[in-house]
Amino acid sequence: MSNEVPLLAARALTKAHGRTQALRGATVELRAGEILAVTGTSGSGKSTLLHCLAGIVRPDEGSVVYDGRRLDQLPEKQLSELRRTEFGVVFQFGQLIPELTAIDNVALPLMLAGVRRTEAHKRADEWLERFGVRGQEELRPGEMSGGQAQRVSMARALVTGPKVVFADEPTGALDSLASEQVMTALVHTVRETGTTVLLITHDHQVAAYADREARLLDGVVRQDSVDLEVAQ
Amino acid sequence: MSTRHILLGLLAGGPSHGYDLKRRHDERFPQARPLAYGQVYTTLQRLVRDGLAEVDGTDSAGGPERTRYRSTDEGARELAKWAGEITPPAPFVTNEIFAKVVCAILASTEPADYLRAQRAAHMERMRQLTAVKTATGTDLATVLSADYALSHLDADLRWMNTTAARLTTLTAEVDAA
Structure with a gap:
């Protein structure tokens, strides 16, 4: 393990959904600029861990520290502002807005942040190009393939220049070739921008795109992965 | 070959x-x-x-x-x-990992520890192969060769996960024999 202060750290998180205990003391750290894969079987608590780390839900116990700030104690308004400016999220099913074209979907977070439409479209267009989906600007989500839609979702997650991207099974609905294209585009882009990524996946081949793996078993993180720095 | x-x-x-x-x-x-x-x-x-x-x-x-x-x-x-000619799909491949798990049970050592370490080594190899295939300018022959190895390592890993989840039953079965 590096001695570097982590950008995002969760310690001893517990979280229950009704009577289901999703997290039972999960501890995990993300270093700036790394891609961390969180793996585990269905129901192991992966998505709950992502939601806690991204400030989408608050843990029952434990702490989440992002860049020196306790996310779990931040008032809702500040938390929401931080999520909007510093974090990007990609889900299994892109969750693009079906009525909007690809370019409008990507431009939307910028326009919500007050960027003018022309400028927002220009920047959105650059991000569509980075993800290899230029030429599909005017398509609506229903007219795109799953892989195209997911690359548009990634462009939307990165367009505001977030420090951390949370990706929850981003290739879960894709075939292996589309999955490879989406992951390659994501990895190349975040390596260029230095964005930190938390990647939730149950697929080993997807996890292999990450620098490290943290495995969740029944709500607890197993630290049995070979650390790249040690392995090299 | x-x-x-x-x-x-x-x-x-x-x-x-x-x-x-x-x-x-x-x-x-x-x-x-x-x-x-x-x-x-x-x-x-x-x-x-x-x-x-x-x-x-x-x-x-x-x-x-x-x-x-x-x-x-x-x-x-x-x-x-x-x-x-069809290459015979090998249904009973020699499986050193399984042999080690059974021998660990026979020797009363901890097969779960071995499986975790083996799993980490497999993941590390998969990361190396993925880095090779995603490097800029990699030719398709290299990508396809890496994919072949990745798919096999992935199959091993899935097998190891299921085996790890069933160690209690396997231990009872091996001990009873």
């Missing part, structure tokens, strides 16, 4: 000498173990003995004399037959 058939395949494109065949093999199958020169020459001699290849001539452009080989019609038929 049948070196003789692969050499016949490379000769299908036209006459070639041993040095060139070795170089083309290593380029064409980037993740495979490189062919040794000795193996190339021995195999070529056997192909000639069996009537599947023959000497086409010699080259000595500015260097040592090299024998050029070409495929015979019989060689072409043999190649087509081999390339169309």
Whole structure:
């Protein structure tokens, strides 16, 4: 393990959904600029861990520290502002807005942040190009393939220049070739921008795109992965 | 892997000498173990003995004399037959990982520890192969070779996950036998 202060750290998180205990003391750290894969079987608590780390839900116990700030104690308004400016999220099913074209979907977070439409479209267009989906600007989500839609979702997650991207099974609905294209585009882009990524996946081949793996078993993180720095 | 058939395949494109065949093999199958020169020459001699290849001539452009080989019609038929034959899907592969798990149970050591370490080593290898295939400018042959290895490592990992989840039952079964 590096001695570097982590950008995002969760310690001893517990979280229950009704009577289901999703997290039972999960501890995990993300270093700036790394891609961390969180793996585990269905129901192991992966998505709950992502939601806690991204400030989408608050843990029952434990702490989440992002860049020196306790996310779990931040008032809702500040938390929401931080999520909007510093974090990007990609889900299994892109969750693009079906009525909007690809370019409008990507431009939307910028326009919500007050960027003018022309400028927002220009920047959105650059991000569509980075993800290899230029030429599909005017398509609506229903007219795109799953892989195209997911690359548009990634462009939307990165367009505001977030420090951390949370990706929850981003290739879960894709075939292996589309999955490879989406992951390659994501990895190349975040390596260029230095964005930190938390990647939730149950697929080993997807996890292999990450620098490290943290495995969740029944709500607890197993630290049995070979650390790249040690392995090299 | 049948070196003789692969050499016949490379000769299908036209006459070639041993040095060139070795170089083309290593380029064409980037993740495979490189062919040794000795193996190339021995195999070529056997192909000639069996009537599947023959000497086409010699080259000595500015260097040592090299024998050029070409495929015979019989060689072409043999190649087509081999390339169309189904490779038997191996249902009971030798599984060293499983053998180690069972031996760990027999020796009353902890198979779960071994499986975790093995799993981490598999993941590390998968990360290395993924880095190779996603590097900018990687050719398709390298990507496909890496994909083949990745799919097999992935299968091992899935097997290890299921086995790890069933160790209690397996331990009881092995202990009872």
